[in-house]
Amino acid sequence: MWGVSYWVFPVISGLTWLGMLLGLLIHWTSTGKPHYPSMADNQTIAYISDVGAESLKPLFIAGSCVTTVFLDLAFISDVFLRNRGRLESLTGSGRIVSWLSLLFAAIGTAGLILLSIFDTLHHHKLHDVFLLLFIAGYVISAVFICWEYQRLGIRMSPPIPTQNHTQTNIKLTLSPTEFRQHRILRISFWLKLVFILLEVILAIAFGSCNFKEKYNAAAVLEWTIAFVFTFYVFSFFVDLIPAVRTRHGRAKGPMGGQTEMEAEAGAQGRNTADSERTLGMNDLETSNGGKRHAGLANNF
Template identity: 50%
Template sequence: MWYLGSWLFPVISACMWLGMLLAMFIDWEVIGHPIYPSMEAGQKIAYISDVGAYGLKPLFITGSVITTVFLDLGFMAERWLRHTGRLVPNTSFAQKVLSVISIIFAVAGSAGLILLSIFDTYHHPRLHDGFLLLFIGGYIISAIFLCAEYQRLGIHYRNHRILRISFYVKLSFIIIEVIMAVVFAATSFNSQKNVAAVFEWLVALIFTFYILSFLLDLLPSVRSKHHVPQGWRDAELEKGRNGLSTEPDAPVTSDSAGPNQNMGPEDDVSQGYRGTTMTNGVGAGAGAGYPNNHSDVGGRKKWGVGRFRR
């Protein structure tokens, strides 16, 4: 059933992440922009971690866990679907290595997000900042390796535009997130906390679109009445280019049993049959089966027809 496919993983992850962010922002807005104990003097805009360190900490932890678990499942599903052929397969061992490395860094980023939600900024400020760096860095490095894999896939499968689109979407995420992360870090260390808080919210929102970009990768694997999985369709086209039948059970040739397919019990093998070596009928001996002279070879070729030889 197409509606229960792996494409649901990024949808669930993105919905959970965006829903959590909206709930936290609306709560902070509705209760009148409170100044939390973790906020510094002069800071009026709360960080996400400031809101998540207090009344909404259970939501922050739950949302972080669900978001990262389903996102990582999306990473693993993409790897598995390429391995099994529902998505166009990798064409080299290097591409598989890039994919595995991207999964490893994605898991590291997931661990960073879960741990920073548990070790909040008020009670564990140093640990919280370290896990925040792990979260952002892990997913950015993961996206870099994923882009490298897709760049190589796009070169080989030029007929699949979706690979190039996914590559450019993820590349845009890397560029934008790196720029915003640098601005966020610079304003945080320069005590411009309000500017830093705004950029933190923006970085989190853009991460939602990165999660949704995996729909571009997983949707082509869906099998429905009107859609063939990307890898299967490509395999059929490859068979067509090689002159092979695209029917899964069709034989490669029309006479797969060989030249003896139509021989019956009445056929005498000693009389020769189509495909056997033509001889002069000499009996056993040193010259058995070999023509007496070269003109005899020509004569046998001229008068022999299939199995019926004189």
Template identity: 50%
Template sequence: MLLGLLLEWQVNQHGRRYPTQSIHSDVAYISNVGADRLWPLFITGCVLTSIFLDAAFLSERWLRHKGRLAPNSTLMEKVLTWLSIVFAAVGTVGLICLSIFRTGRYTKLHHIFLALFIGGYLISAVFICWEYQRLGINYREHRVLRISFWVKLTFILVEVALIIAFGVTSRVKQRNAAAILEWAISFIFTFYAISFVIDLYPAIRTKPHHARHQKYVPSAAADSSNPSYEGSRNNINDGRDVEMAQNAPPPRDF
């Protein structure tokens, strides 16, 4: 969608200034292009992007629950997952509504929903990044978890820096710089959405029941590595052997 809007402005419209665009800017904002004749495409693209992302979040949670992906082993991980889903839903509302309430006609509402979109998905990314950090510790054998964590952390740091720069340039009315930053933020967000393919791809190999993940239990792992655990288990077994010997029938005389 973003590439289509960019080509529409640069190729079809020859980089013209839109009616909703400031007279002091030569670079159009995404919302300027989206509010023009491609408005239906803009709305459709925003809705499809939201559906794809929300489906990815929900699929990730379901696949972990079923053992198709490395399952959550603590309550904290599950809480982080649901918080990421909730804030993704907030970002979804913002993204869809900013496309409907287009700039020029509903400028104030458009800016409110833009902030909701950015804030919702950014906070959601923080929570899911935190979840992957914890999963990577518990499942060190799954390299994809560490890769996904670093991808998401990089996205958060880069986007935060660009959003701050976007806010500053907008406030000091550097329209061209702000518009360029908006395009950059949006394209990076697109790559973030695509990165969920990396997260969900391992589920293809775990479709058979025998190939699915077993839940990691930290306490059991810790006990099994403790020498006293083996000793206590042997004591239990010895006690069972004594009890069986006492309850056994007396030997028969032939």
């Protein structure tokens, strides 16, 4: 059973954002696709901000605020859970990267809330500045998150086997929990990397179409950018769902002071060491019929 846990933050955020976008789009299409005052003369497809500057401005502001607040809670939860050891923990440099991702997420948050307040009809230039902050803030934040997850993935990967490893107790495989965490990090990394690439490409195309006054194409691209952002928000569900397995803090059992991952790793390490001691104490027959104790290397 999943229960209610930190994973609800990105779900609430994503559903709110998606619901707001659909509400704005359905309102515009169901009212006959009106030509708003903020639209250019040769423009027939409304921007999100064109619809949000009219009667549905309260929905635009409320949806943007709820989306960003719960998304930021998801960011903060991820950092909190990693610092508590309930998710794969961060190292010193990893914490710096994590805080940088939070910083740029806050910039993106401010950009989205402010662009919804300063609408394109009455504050066109300010609206464009805040739109840039929104897109750039969250894209750069995603870059730092990918960097953080890439470092975590490298740290979790087992070492490459060498001849020397046969004489040591270095663990060359991942425990089930470590494997699960590594797989989740890999999935989340690729989801966010795809988001970065798509958003950068779409943002460049959006800016180019605006510059060339191809407003209908730019409007389609803006709606696309917004819907792609929905999937980015939902990707944090993948990051936070493992915390359900550690909802009571530390793992239960004799290793109660450790996380579930650390407990399994420690247990496997002890089993390996015990096996090696047993092998090391095996008695081998000598040429004169006596016995001697063989070292670990002699058993391979």
